[in-house]
Amino acid sequence: MNFDRVMAVTRKDFAEFRKNKYILMTLIVMPLILSIVLPMIYISVINSVGTQSTGEVHLNITVTINYEGVSLSNITLADARLERVNMTNCVLTSCIVGNSTVTRSVLTSVDISNTSIQDCLIFNSRLASVQDDGGNYIRGSFYVGGNDQAKQLRDILFNLLLLWLILIPVMIPTVTASYSFVGEKTNRSLEPLLATPISDFELLVGKSASIFLISIGATWMAFLIAAGVVDLLVSPELGSHPLPNAYWLLGMVLLAPGMCLMSILANVLISSKVSDVRVSQQIGGVLVMPIILFFILSMTGVLASGLLPLFLVSMLVFAIDAAILWISLRIFRREEILVKWK
């Protein structure tokens, strides 16, 4: 591979991108909207759950059964009063709990007082004199017993935001790649270009590099802005700046480039087969839908839970990238492009 030729293609494409208002708009407006608006909506949703503090919850509990001085485990209870009860792995709904200990349970619409709670998930409940295992109060009914657990949940939520932002490196190439390849066709500049000594591989790499660099640049900028917006919104409550954390950094360095490449290569594949920029963008948009769907599904799963799943998924994405590149090189036929263009 001749790097001078690859660089020449990349630099030429950069120069063209700079003069294309449509591409510039895409590179600036979309990341800007997503990096500012998305975190704002996201944080406000989290806060709307988190700000239901103990004193503001109005419960209407009708007690039909009483438990006192017993130990309960693996049980589901509703409309019960529980006094001096040790509960493990329970699901409580519309209950009154006092002077008890609750571990690894889910509590919904529960009036809780003088109770020790550990590793629990609590929704829409009133808490009074509640202690976690560290003796610290964590506000809101959106509560998981234990400081580490709370931090973990919050981190997962931040991680999920990063996965939403992965839309940016996936979407930008649908515009830039369409212009880059189909633009050459419609401009009729592909014939003299293919008559030069540049190989198919060099051309693919040079063009993909320009799209990649410009897309990943906009993506990283968007990620940093989003991290800044999140920090700005949550730091008064947390007293710290949580982003960018290690998960975000790994996402920016590995997952975002991997997804960006996947989108580029998929669009290159389409571009080499169609003759119209708009058709290419439309097909590209449809093609990235499964990618987006994959991430929406991932959000409920393990992907957001830590660095290792993220790393493994990133590696999987790169493997898919390599497969698409392999297919692209076999499908990219200069003769077919020249003969079949309209």
Place this chain on the structure above:
Amino acid sequence: MIETIGLGRNYDGKVAVEDLNLKVNDGEVFGLLGPNGAGKTTTIRMLCCLIGQTSGTAYVNGFEINKEPDASSIRSVVGLLPESPGLYESLSATRNLDFYAQLYGVPKDKREKRIEELLRMLELWDRREEPIATYSKGMKQKIAIARAFVHNPQIVFLDEPTAGLDPAASVTVREFLLQLSGEGRTIFINSHHLDEVERLCDRTAIMNRTVLAAGSPKELTSRFWGRTTVIELSDSPERFVDAVRGIEGASKARVEGGKIMIDLDDPEKRNPAIVDALTRAGAKVEYVSELKRSLEDVYLKLVGGGQR
């Protein structure tokens, strides 16, 4: 040198070029003439290794087409002007030419010098930094031709270099090509502008899927018609035409348009005897000339109205 041996190309079973046999010598300006759809562009694309052939083969500068690593070598030594200029409209002339010079591996200092030389030759140096989109059609075509020459290729293929240009722009482009053809490189021109080919080319071939005839314009005309002497008399030619019949080397003496026309094997040798015969018969010869057949005549004879 370019040599094609039984070269052919089909598109989905439809024949575009068949059994094409051509030889273009080094340093020659060669014109390929033919009607629309005759396979001229397909031929150039095959020779530039842009598309493959379905039969036969060809050699460009000693390298076999569409066969690696020869194809890469061919692309390095040829320059191409396609049917459409295909320039990057948002970029300047300098940026367009510099990009191609980089792809051909021309060192920075040499390409700067070459680009300046070409743009000055084209009288576009003052507009070198303006986007191509602001150029006229003729100016764009000139830049596209300059692009084909930017790496000083040994062989240049020009597909319809003056197509769609106004007469003034066509003249400029032709002058530019004449200037560049003097640098000893092989230039292969596709055209259906007979006048252009006649003026620019050392040799030409007329094709319609395959080669119908090839040679210099003079060779082609003499091949199809021989040489004809035209004699204008002050008197009625019908009275004297018999006087030249039977002269050695002369055939088909006839009257056309009030003039005597005689097909001769060697006009320079036979003309004095003909004039003498006419004078002796009492005719008053006003002038003697040779009938000029143009490439157009050859073209129309071979291709006629049979365009596909």
